[in-house]
Structure formats: structure tokens, C-alpha cells
Amino acid sequence: MPKTTLGEYIRSLRTKRDIGVRELGRAVDVSGVHISSIEKGKNAPSPELLRKIAIVLKVDVDKLLSMANQVDPEVINVIKDSPSAVPSFLRSAKGLSKEQWEELEKAAIKMSKVKK
Amino acid sequence: MVDLDNFPELLDDVIEKKANDLMLSYQNDSEWGDEMPVPVERIAQNHLGYDIEITNEGLFEDPDFLGGIHFDDKLIQVNGSIEDHDGRYNFTIAHELGHHCLHKDAFNEMSASGEIMCRDTGEKPIAERQADMFAAFLLMPKSKINKAFTKAFGEDETIFEMNFKKRYMLGSIAKRVIDAGSFTNVSLTAMTNRLIGMGLISGISYQKSVMPEGLNSGIPAYLSRLYRKLKKLIK
Numbered sequence: 001m002p003k004t005t006l007g008e009y010i011r012s013l014r015t016k017r018d019i020g021v022r023e024l025g026r027a028v029d030v031s032g033v034h035i036s037s038i039e040k041g042k043n044a045p046s047p048e049l050l051r052k053i054a055i056v057l058k059v060d061v062d063k064l065l066s067m068a069n070q071v072d073p074e075v076i077n078v079i080k081d082s083p084s085a086v087p088s089f090l091r092s093a094k095g096l097s098k099e100q101w102e103e104l105e106k107a108a109i110k111m112s113k114v115k116k
Numbered sequence: 117m118v119d120l121d122n123f124p125e126l127l128d129d130v131i132e133k134k135a136n137d138l139m140l141s142y143q144n145d146s147e148w149g150d151e152m153p154v155p156v157e158r159i160a161q162n163h164l165g166y167d168i169e170i171t172n173e174g175l176f177e178d179p180d181f182l183g184g185i186h187f188d189d190k191l192i193q194v195n196g197s198i199e200d201h202d203g204r205y206n207f208t209i210a211h212e213l214g215h216h217c218l219h220k221d222a223f224n225e226m227s228a229s230g231e232i233m234c235r236d237t238g239e240k241p242i243a244e245r246q247a248d249m250f251a252a253f254l255l256m257p258k259s260k261i262n263k264a265f266t267k268a269f270g271e272d273e274t275i276f277e278m279n280f281k282k283r284y285m286l287g288s289i290a291k292r293v294i295d296a297g298s299f300t301n302v303s304l305t306a307m308t309n310r311l312i313g314m315g316l317i318s319g320i321s322y323q324k325s326v327m328p329e330g331l332n333s334g335i336p337a338y339l340s341r342l343y344r345k346l347k348k349l350i351k
Contacts, residue, residue: 032170
């Protein structure tokens with residue numbers, strides 16, 4: 001089965017949510033032409049635009065970003081803030097399972113709360 | 117290439133019934149009552165399964181190509197140049213739905229390409245005129261127009277007798293019916309032509325374009341604006 005593209009995914013979500021192409025454009029401050037070209041895979045949306053689209057379509061922005069082969073600018077800033085620690089951590093966590101990642105996330109949330 | 121003039125004549129009543137049938141089937145399939153405006157984009161997308169693409173590419177670099185329908189790909193294309201004109205945008209989608217309801221079967225028998233590209237120039241071929249009529253019936257159902265007309269102009273059977281000199285009134289008559297009936301996705305021109313078609317405005321033929329209310333006074337609005345600008349510059 002062929003992999004769903006970002007454009008197809010956005011279009012299917014938009015249809016499911018009963019939102020027109022022009023309506024989505026207006027909701028995220030771009031033209032319907034721009035939304036159509038994204039849905040047809042002719043244009044790559046910026047991370048900022050994907051974030052707005054994710055809010056309107058009520059979908060996880062990281063999923064859209066990953067389909068667009070992009071990384072959330074916020075994540076890029078985290079890496080920039082710790083240019084050695086983050087890549088090193090990610091390399092060592094490479095083989096972790098989904099459950100272990102969830103554990104790690106919980107631990108990180110706990111640690112950041114303690115820090116505050 | 118299919119000759120769009122090579123389609124059988126259809127009675128207005130037949131076209132109107134097809135438009136009403138589409139509305140009814142959408143009503144049964146959705147939560148839409150029958151309140152205006154008629155959500156043609158949703159009918160195309162959610163009810164008939166067409167994808168809508170707004171584009172300026174290819175044929176649509178030419179602003180005369182307002183829309184197109186691809187039956188096999190289930191795609192309706194709309195020219196990006198009319199995206200911000202609610203009336204023209206919705207009329208174009210309704211027009212393409214007209215091709216779906218009136219011409220799809222006949223068209224598929226005649227053509228291998230399965231698409232109709234619609235151009236807004238000169239004398240229109242028969243299939244285009246029929247799709248225009250379908251769009252008018254779909255966006256402005258007769259019963260709703262009658263109701264709005266009565267709300268706007270009273271119970272007595274008002275018919276506006278027009279002539280060329282009174283032409284400036286058309287925009288304001290259409291606007292009052294649009295407001296009274298919440299036909300918010302319909303242009304002044306489309307409404308004027310519907311009223312002419314229903315005999316509620318007489319003595320004048322179908323209009324290519326109708327001026328908005330601002331242009332109804334003695335001095336057209338754009339001339340007033342130009343005059344104000346010039347005055348400012350001179351100062």
C-alpha cells in the first residue's frame with residue numbers, strides 16, 4: 001500500500017472535519033491556492049504554517065512535521081541550547097522501545113517540574 | 117475534444133428538478149436543513165466526493181477559465197483569481213456540479229478524457245448555458261427567492277418594470293433580496309439574472325454585470341474616489 005503523503009493526509013483530515021479548502025486557507029492566513037498546492041504536493045509548507053494547520057485540523061503538529069520531513073523549530077532550539085548533550089543523548093537512546101520513550105518522557109516532565 | 121454545443125436541449129423545469137434533487141439528497145445525507153446559503157462546496161466535497169483544487173496553473177493562468185471538472189479523478193478545479201469573490205467562487209462550483217448532474221453520463225460516452233474545462237467568454241455553448249442555469253437554480257431556489265422577495269418588497273405582487281434608464285436600480289434590488297434571504301454566496305449579477313429569469317424584474321434582458329449599490333447614485337463611486345484622490349494631490 002503506498003504511503004500517504006502530507007498533502008493527502010491534510011486533505012483527508014480537512015474533509016473529515018468538513019472544512020473547505022478556501023476555508024482552511026482563511027483560517028491559517030494563506031490563500032486557498034496555497035492550501036491546494038500543499039495538498040497536491042506541489043509546495044512544501046513552513047513549520048509555522050503546519051503548526052497553524054495542525055491547530056485547525058486538531059491533529060498532532062509533530063505528526064505533520066514528521067510527514068513533511070521537518071522538525072519543530074522549538075525542538076531545534078532545544079538542540080541549539082545543548083549542542084552536545086542532546087545529540088549524544090539521542091544517540092544513546094536510539095534503540096529504545098516506544099514504552100521506554102514514554103517512560104523517559106514522564107521522567108523528563110517530572111524533572112522539569114522539580115527544576116521549576 | 118467534446119463539442120459542448122453537441123448536447124441535447126433540456127427544459128428549464130428538468131434542470132430545476134435536477135438541482136432540487138441534488139439539494140434534497142444532500143439534505144438527507146447531512147445535518148443541513150434548507151437554510152440559505154446553499155453550501156455548494158460541502159455538497160461537492162462531502163456529498164459527491166469531489167476534491168476541490170484552487171489553482172492558477174496551466175489553463176488557469178488564463179482568468180477566462182473559471183473552473184473545470186474531471187469526472188474520473190473526482191476533481192473540481194477553480195481559478196485562483198476568483199477565490200476572493202464569494203459569488204463567483206460558489207457559482208463556479210455550482211456550475212461544475214451542474215455538469216456532474218446534467219452531462220456526466222452523456223459526456224463519458226463521448227469522451228475519453230472525462231473532463232470539462234469552462235471558459236467565460238462570448239456566446240456560451242449549450243452545455244455551459246445549462247450548467248449556468250443549474251447553478252442559479254441550486255444557489256437560489258425558487259421558493260426561497262419568492263419568500264425573500266416578499267420580505268424585501270411586501271406582499272403585493274411587485275414586479276419591477278425596467279428599461280435601460282432604470283438599469284442603475286438593478287444592483288440595489290438584487291442586494292435587498294440577497295439580504296432578505298441570506299443568499300450570502302451569490303453575486304448581485306447572479307441574483308439580478310435570477311430575478312429576471314423568474315419574471316420579478318421585467319423589460320430588461322440578462323445582465324453580464326450589475327453595478328453594486330455604491331454606483332447607483334449619479335456619480336459612480338470609483339469616480340468619487342478618483343476625485344477625492346486628485347483633490348488631495350492638488351492640495
